Amino acid sequence: MNGPAALRTWMRRALILAVLLPLLASAGTATEPAKRLKIGITLHPYYSFVANIVGDKADVIPLIPAAANPHNYQPQPDDIARAMTLDALVVNGIGHDEWAQEIVKAAGRRDTLPIIQANASVALIPIGGDQGAGKVVNPHTFVSTTAAIQQVFEIARRLGELDPANAKTYRQNALAYAGRIRALRARYMTRFAGLDLSNFRCATTHGGYDYLLQEFGLFVTAVIEPRHGVAPTARQLATTLDTIKKAQVQVLFAEKNFSLDLAKPIEAATGVKVFALSHINGTQFSADEFESAMRDNLETLAEAVEYTQR
Known part of the structure; x- marks a missing residue:
């Protein structure tokens, strides 16, 4: 086939390809699902x-x-x-x-x-x-x-x-x-605004609460465990008990589910009041675990401060 007829045939095929190629490309893309991380x-x-x-x-x-x-x-x-x-x-x-x-x-x-x-x-x-x-x-x-x-x-x-x-x-x-x-924090900031924090003194079983306490202008006087999960020696415990008494610490924060056994004898020896805070760990993972645990922690912290106001 020569001349005008061949040219028309070539142009017709070129037009068909021009229409089909984008459609084929988009169809291939549509069948490839996005990677889910x-x-x-x-x-x-x-x-x-x-x-x-x-x-x-x-x-x-x-x-x-x-x-x-x-x-x-x-x-x-x-x-x-x-x-x-x-x-x-x-x-x-x-x-x-x-x-x-x-x-x-x-x-x-x-x-x-x-x-x-x-x-x-x-x-x-x-x-x-x-x-x-x-x-x-x-x-x-x-x-x-x-x-x-x-x-x-x-x-x-x-x-x-x-x-x-x-x-x-x-x-x-x-x-x-x-x-x-x-x-959540704002609700408790309002509650703390009416409390006198100037004489608040606390100790903790270990150093897990500094970030939370400093948000409300509170600081830790003494930590019981030399390192987390390591029980203090008799000398270390005696030194800490002496620090608690001299600093007139009123409240001891212990880790919920972990360090209450250590806290109770200290409560008996010094007269401090024990309150338990969560480290946000449990038996199940959930999207709302952090909010729930922190709500409980803030409530406990507020109760501890209010206890010292009596």
């Missing part, structure tokens, strides 16, 4: 933070079982298997989940797994009332409202970098979640 977490509060940030846009995968004690955790084979499936891992990174690095290393993911340092933008403080000579950074930033909000925004920012398609949703969800935490 699997985001690992190490501690209970980080499950709540990430779950509220991502909503239904990603999966939140606890690295270790819910009932495990993070203070002395030993990595298990199942943890390594989970680490191999993750797209990112949110960690405390300042002394509360060192075992996470062991798991990541054992999984062969040290160079391929993005690690989100939740505390990257948090102003860290030392453990108040610590018996040691040096200053030790307090890793319990999640027992707080201010530091928790800072961590929520840091996590949302990093997740947005890893998942740009959902970055806007993550920011919006983080703002809404932070708003609820601020509203």
